[in-house]
Amino acid sequence: MSGRGTINGYVVVHDSRLRLWVPEQPYNVAVIELEEDPTINFFSNLPGTPVDKVPVGASVQVEFLETDGGQKIPEWRIVTD
Amino acid sequence: MAPTQNVPNSMYRSTEGLGVWEHRGKVAAVGIGHSPTARRWDERVETSIGSWAILALRNAMEDAGVSPDQVDGMVVVPAATTGDQWSPTNSIPEDFASTYQLTDNLNDGISSMSAEWLLKNMPELTNVNFTMHANGCMSNAVVTAAQAVGDGLTNTCLVLKTWNNLSGRYGHEAGSNSLDTAPGNAQWSNPWGWGAAAITFAYLFDQYCRKYGKNHDMMAPFVVNEKKNGLFFPEGFWAQHRPEALSVEDYLAARWIAKPANLFDCDLPIQIAVAYLFTTSERAKDMKQKPVYILNHASDRTNVKSSVQTLQECEDATDSVGRKLYEGAGITAKDLSFENMYDGYTIFHQFHIEGLGYAGIERGEALDLYQTDITNEGPNPVSPSGGNAGSGRTRTWMHTDCIQQIQGRAGARQIRKPAEIGVSGGPTTTGGNFTVWSSTP
Numbered sequence: 001m002s003g004r005g006t007i008n009g010y011v012v013v014h015d016s017r018l019r020l021w022v023p024e025q026p027y028n029v030a031v032i033e034l035e036e037d038p039t040i041n042f043f044s045n046l047p048g049t050p051v052d053k054v055p056v057g058a059s060v061q062v063e064f065l066e067t068d069g070g071q072k073i074p075e076w077r078i079v080t081d
Numbered sequence: 082m083a084p085t086q087n088v089p090n091s092m093y094r095s096t097e098g099l100g101v102w103e104h105r106g107k108v109a110a111v112g113i114g115h116s117p118t119a120r121r122w123d124e125r126v127e128t129s130i131g132s133w134a135i136l137a138l139r140n141a142m143e144d145a146g147v148s149p150d151q152v153d154g155m156v157v158v159p160a161a162t163t164g165d166q167w168s169p170t171n172s173i174p175e176d177f178a179s180t181y182q183l184t185d186n187l188n189d190g191i192s193s194m195s196a197e198w199l200l201k202n203m204p205e206l207t208n209v210n211f212t213m214h215a216n217g218c219m220s221n222a223v224v225t226a227a228q229a230v231g232d233g234l235t236n237t238c239l240v241l242k243t244w245n246n247l248s249g250r251y252g253h254e255a256g257s258n259s260l261d262t263a264p265g266n267a268q269w270s271n272p273w274g275w276g277a278a279a280i281t282f283a284y285l286f287d288q289y290c291r292k293y294g295k296n297h298d299m300m301a302p303f304v305v306n307e308k309k310n311g312l313f314f315p316e317g318f319w320a321q322h323r324p325e326a327l328s329v330e331d332y333l334a335a336r337w338i339a340k341p342a343n344l345f346d347c348d349l350p351i352q353i354a355v356a357y358l359f360t361t362s363e364r365a366k367d368m369k370q371k372p373v374y375i376l377n378h379a380s381d382r383t384n385v386k387s388s389v390q391t392l393q394e395c396e397d398a399t400d401s402v403g404r405k406l407y408e409g410a411g412i413t414a415k416d417l418s419f420e421n422m423y424d425g426y427t428i429f430h431q432f433h434i435e436g437l438g439y440a441g442i443e444r445g446e447a448l449d450l451y452q453t454d455i456t457n458e459g460p461n462p463v464s465p466s467g468g469n470a471g472s473g474r475t476r477t478w479m480h481t482d483c484i485q486q487i488q489g490r491a492g493a494r495q496i497r498k499p500a501e502i503g504v505s506g507g508p509t510t511t512g513g514n515f516t517v518w519s520s521t522p
Contacts (some may be wrong), residue, residue: 008288009287009291010284010288011280011283011284011341012337012339012340013280013340014337014338014339014340015336015337015339016274016276016346017250017252017253017276017277018271018276019260020261021274021276024274026340027083027274027276028336029273029275029280030386031284031389039386039387039391041387041388041389041391042388043269043272043275043388044269044273045274049405051437056291058286063358065215067312069262073272076363080433
């Protein structure tokens with residue numbers, strides 16, 4: 001797998017039911033299509049992308065963020081070149 | 082009596098090519114029973130969903146002119162909320178426990194509802210020998226009861242959905258929403274804050290707008306009409322408690338919940354019980370109300386492939402529902418007098434009615450239809466019930482309205498053109514259950 005994908009679309013969450021996400025509001029949450037199979041999707045908060053300024057259709061590259069508990073979760077960052 | 086079973090898959094019509102429904106026109110809805118509504122449960126026994134379920138069932142029997150001993154079947158939706166359950170650490174209110182016979186599930190009658198609880202607490206139902214639990218919502222119970230009556234499993238069948246709303250913000254304590262970690266399936270969504278159905282449907286609506294060149298403002302006439310129709314629904318929450326008209330300006334100025342879904346795109350959770358009485362078309366002739374014949378029922382069982390439903394999956398599923406409904410009912414889109422497809426969230430109603438080809442629309446044209454006369458006085462009534470948006474979260478208004486429209490009992494909501502064939506169902510764009518209702522068999 002290339003670890004690359006495309007931003008298919010997004011939502012800006014202003015009123016979350018998830019307790020830990022309430023302090024982050026409003027926040028982007030995007031749907032990423034994998035380059036190898038666009039029917040396989042991942043969610044992303046697109047680190048570094050301003051709220052509601054999501055370039056739909058842009059290419060993204062996966063990166064893995066480590067949580068406080070040591071778990072790694074996939075995130076996606078816009079490829080600028 | 083044996084414990085109540087869930088509906089077997091064999092009772093659903095979930096594939097295309099099944100032909101005309103074998104019981105087309107042989108099953109009818111006759112009676113309707115509603116409880117009052119409340120925004121939340123005040124923890125009094127007389128406003129519990131148990132008490133209101135009994136009230137709604139008795140109202141449905143009285144409405145149909147049926148005595149309790151004539152009822153031999155019951156289809157019940159055991160889930161009474163998509164939000165919070167009564168906490169297992171809370172004791173059951175004393176007066177509730179002393180008023181009713183309890184079951185092994187201590188939530189029964191408070192935040193869930195079983196056929197067993199009802200039979201324990203409605204001693205007048207002396208001849209019920211068929212019970213079934215339909216998961217999810219009234220749409221499931223309706224298709225199940227229709228098939229059960231058609232199959233001869235029951236002749237005179239009560240159909241019940243309750244909805245509870247406890248104190249606190251709806252759904253914020255449900256499942257893993259308040260946890261510090263994301264167990265099970267939530268591990269694939271919660272870490273990115275994808276935590277409610279509103280987000281899924283906001284995403285799908287955004288996809289829809291991008292594909293067809295539409296925008297959220299175009300939803301305003303539909304939502305305003307929903308709220309107007311709801312104020313003409315005397316059984317509904319808004320008509321009873323907050324008779325406030327919504328303007329286009331109000332809608333466009335509303336705060337976002339999950340952009341592009343705003344406050345008025347989301348329905349208001351309430352406390353209620355709703356019941357219907359179904360029977361055979363033959364038996365229905367002797368009852369108090371005009372029979373509303375069921376021409377077909379159909380279900381969708383799409384398995385979403387990845388983390389979130391795609392627009393393509395959504396459109397394929399709703400297209401297929403349209404084809405199945407028409408095939409089994411032996412009708413075409415032109416035969417529909419009105420539609421009452423699910424609306425709770427308003428931003429997916431267009432998927433359902435485009436799948437039906439309602440009023441001649443094709444994919445991407447529903448929001449254009451919304452800019453025309455979609456009122457109950459017009460040529461193409463859209464959601465004359467007002468749906469969940471108009472009367473509160475029950476997932477029942479659409480069915481009640483279909484029955485009332487065809488019986489000519491919809492009051493101020495009565496559509497101007499003859500109400501001959503209507504369609505209702507949901508909830509969401511995949512996984513729902515749908516029914517075609519008719520004035521004639």
